[in-house]
Amino acid sequence: MRLRLPERLSFVDLILWGLRVAIVVFVLVGSYATLSQGVLGFDGWRTLLIVGVAQGSIYALIALGYTLVYGVLFMINFAHGEVFMAGVFTAFFAATALADSGILNGNPLFGLAIIFAVSMVTSMVVAVILERVAYRPLRRAPRLVPLITAIGASLFLQYTFRSLYGSGVRSYPTIEILTGTFDIAGVPIQKTQVVVIVSAILLMVGLYFFVQRTRTGRAMRAVSEDKDVAAMMGINVDRVISTTFAIGGLLAGAAGILYVFLFNSVSFSMGFLPGIKAFTAAVLGGIGNIVGAMLGGLFLGVLESIGPFLFLDGLGVPSTNQLRDVVAFTLLVLVLIFRPYGILGRKE
Amino acid sequence: MQKQLRWTAIFAVMLLALAACTNTGGTSQSASGSAAASTSASADTGDDPEAVCAADEFGCVEVADGDPIVLGTALVITTADADLGQDSQYGAHVAGDLRNEEGGVRGHMIEWDDQDDQCSAEGGTTAARALVADPQIAAVIGTSCSGAGVPAAQITSEAGVTMVSPSNTAPSLTDPATHEPFYARTAHNDKVQGAAMAQFACEELGVTRAATVHDGSPYAEQLQQVFADEFVAQCGGTITGQEAVAPTDTDFRTLLTTIAAGDPELIYYPIFTAGGALMTQQARETAGLEDVELAGADGMQSQTFLTTAGAAGDGVYTSGPDLAFENELYQDVFLPAYYELCGCDATLSVFHAHAFDAANIVLDAIDEVALEGDDGTLYIPRTALRDAVFATSDYEGVTGTLTCDENGDCADPKISVSLIGNGAYERIWPED
Incomplete structure (x- = not known):
């Protein structure tokens, strides 16, 4: 972040500078107070960090769906949280069947592969249908129209899945190879967290190379630059947009299963909050920017996990955990004030 | 002359009407006094239902001859906490079914209007508003969650609809400072x-x-x-x-x-x-x-x-x-009926018996205060119904011996x- 002092400070600049200083002071004082009390030892902070990274990598995977779609269509697909829910909720039935037949724990890799496949394919199909039915007919409409459609589609999907699968919370069967801890350099870490972080990194690296190195990836980048010129160059824009939604869906489906590794339960409304958080992460990183979405997700996850306790506990604020969302969304507002295009976003 | 006569006649009619008005006011005042005193003794010994209803601040529920008495439920029957509400709903319905097998209450069958309190303040508000909007709802069994109970108790009390909760346990609901007048519960206080x-x-x-x-x-x-x-x-x-x-x-x-x-x-x-x-x-x-x-x-x-x-x-x-009740009603009558109704072989949650008692207290109170009109219509005065529920004393229910205090705590609280x-x-x- 580059800050250059303007030659003459206007009133607004003055307020913004005051705000910046106030925030830095607040964060420093709060952190110092918390750390000096020494409530959490080194192990405690490390646990919080790992929790945050695991949670953040799930945000990042979902955020990629927002960012990819924004990249090609310049619209926010608010139904993406429901795409995430659709896959993992459907895969619940596959998982239960596999667990009942003994395959899940008898041949766990095969079982997990099927669960991932079901979730990813379902999310992909939902995302592609969503684009075809709800967004494509409105592509030439004013920008607010697809936004409202997206919100409508989000509610439609939520309540469709509610009537399909019921309103209750379902619990995934226990996957035995994922219980317990790994010892990594003498530090015990939950196996689920390791798997979540590693899988998320692999998926993100895979996506990066897909977008940078393949023909389809190049077509996506071309469409993102300019749809009309891309069409003149012989690129089938509709197909590229469908592919973008499909990839976003696949990532969301995978994120769903990783989410279940951490939280175990699914319900029809589970997509809403992760969806909003991932959207925040995408904006934080610079919407439309793939690396930005990854960074934004990780940053948000870690900040949510460590921030409230680090900044507020030392100041005597009780039960800081419930202020997690306050911290997260305050951050979003601040980033938008000081860096409207996000961490890695570019000016347009 | 004729004109003058006409004016006199009009004046006279107006005077008469005025007198009639004050007169009805007077009789209904005394009627309400006697209703309060006599309904508990004998409900159908010549009390004029219309006078009683006019005197009752919230009027009467009128159930025409042959129509059912409708009770509402506002329990959590969706979301992750659906077990809690469905369990209570079965408990309440069993109480209604047992009455219906014996010919209902005062010859009227019991029917239910089941709403969802969603275990939230929003759900409780929606459910309560839906129920009080229907003038046929005699009383409400609900809510499941205290969070839904806070707004629901206020809405039903403002409408004069008695509500008895089988599973609200938050102390504030029956705290004298915050208690709503038409709200009672058979669940323990936390x-x-x-x-x-x-x-x-x-x-x-x-x-x-x-x-x-x-x-x-x-x-x-x-x-x-x-x-x-x-x-x-x-x-x-x-x-x-x-x-x-x-x-x-x-x-x-x-x-x-x-x-x-x-x-x-x-x-x-x-x-x-x-x-x-x-x-x-x-x-x-x-x-x-x-x-x-x-x-x-x-x-x-x-x-x-x-x-x-x-x-x-x-x-x-x-x-x-x-x-761990020691009574035959629970083991031999209630549980088999519950299992049959829900098609399950274990109770879903722990407040079905409280719902059963709550429904029975309400039905007994209706039986006690209802008045029958000449055309067979059953009149249930709302305030009298509330008073009869709150007057419950040494009631032998499934969950123990229940006595309601003035703040609506009726439970015989036993915790395990x-x-x-x-x-x-x-x-x-x-x-x-």
Whole structure:
């Protein structure tokens, strides 16, 4: 972040500078107070960090769906949280069947592969249908129209899945190879967290190379630059947009299963909050920017996990955990004030 | 002359009408007095229903000859906590069915209008508004969750509809300062439950350091506060922290890590099914909490909690109403009817008996205060119905001997603590 002092400070600049200083002071004082009390030892902070990274990598995977779609269509697909829910909720039935037949724990890799496949394919199909039915007919409409459609589609999907699968919370069967801890350099870490972080990194690296190195990836980048010129160059824009939604869906489906590794339960409304958080992460990183979405997700996850306790506990604020969302969304507002295009976003 | 006569006639008619007005006012005043005195003795000995209804501040529910008496329920029948509400709903319906088998109440069958309180303030508001909008609803059994009960009690009380809850336990609902006049409950007050859990923690578990977590609902917030106060008062225990989460939270790992830093021996989190199950699982994985006892309350006593928490649930203590009843009505009549109605072979949650008692108290009160008109219409005066419910005294119900106090606490509160083992609740305390 580059800050250059303007030659003459206007009133607004003055307020913004005051705000910046106030925030830095607040964060420093709060952190110092918390750390000096020494409530959490080194192990405690490390646990919080790992929790945050695991949670953040799930945000990042979902955020990629927002960012990819924004990249090609310049619209926010608010139904993406429901795409995430659709896959993992459907895969619940596959998982239960596999667990009942003994395959899940008898041949766990095969079982997990099927669960991932079901979730990813379902999310992909939902995302592609969503684009075809709800967004494509409105592509030439004013920008607010697809936004409202997206919100409508989000509610439609939520309540469709509610009537399909019921309103209750379902619990995934226990996957035995994922219980317990790994010892990594003498530090015990939950196996689920390791798997979540590693899988998320692999998926993100895979996506990066897909977008940078393949023909389809190049077509996506071309469409993102300019749809009309891309069409003149012989690129089938509709197909590229469908592919973008499909990839976003696949990532969301995978994120769903990783989410279940951490939280175990699914319900029809589970997509809403992760969806909003991932959207925040995408904006934080610079919407439309793939690396930005990854960074934004990780940053948000870690900040949510460590921030409230680090900044507020030392100041005597009780039960800081419930202020997690306050911290997260305050951050979003601040980033938008000081860096409207996000961490890695570019000016347009 | 003729004109003058006409004016006189009009004047006379007006005078008469005026006199009639004051007269009706007078008679209805006395009628209401006599109604209050005589309805309990004999309901159909010549009281004029129209006069009684006119005198009742909220009027009467009028049930035409041959029509059913309609009761409402406002219970949580969707979401993760659906077990809690469906359990109560079956309990209430069984009470209605048993009456219907015997010919109903005063010759009228009992029917139900079932609304969903969604275990939230919004759901409670919607359900209560829907029910009070229907003039045929004689009384309401609800709500399931105290959070829904707070607005629902206000709405029903403003409309003069008596509401009896089978499972609201938050102390504030029957606190004299905040009690709504038409609200009563057959569930225990959490002043009793919180104290019982504190006693269990001190005496049976022998713990001296405890942390509490609530989800911001009136139920959880007040219950953990009672527990915290009693835990300090009863055995000089230390509360290492009182934390809060949101009902929709899924990630408790950071919270649990900070709780572990306070080094508690017990975590008491009397929240609901979804959050409770997640917190149980994550507590089992959190470093530093390996030897910590976990305890919750009746919001976590449901079949869904057992399946959702899975193996992590084993070893969790939950307090709740003591269902070790020693009466034949429960074992031989109620339970078979309940199982048949729900098509299950285990009760879903723990407040079905309270719902059964609540419905019976309401139906008895209707039987007591209803008046029959000449055309066979049944008139149920609303205020009199409320008074009859609140006058319940030494009522032998399934859950014990029930007596309502002026703030609507009707329960015969008995609390037991269960330990989850092998995916089932096992009652372990008190021993008797």
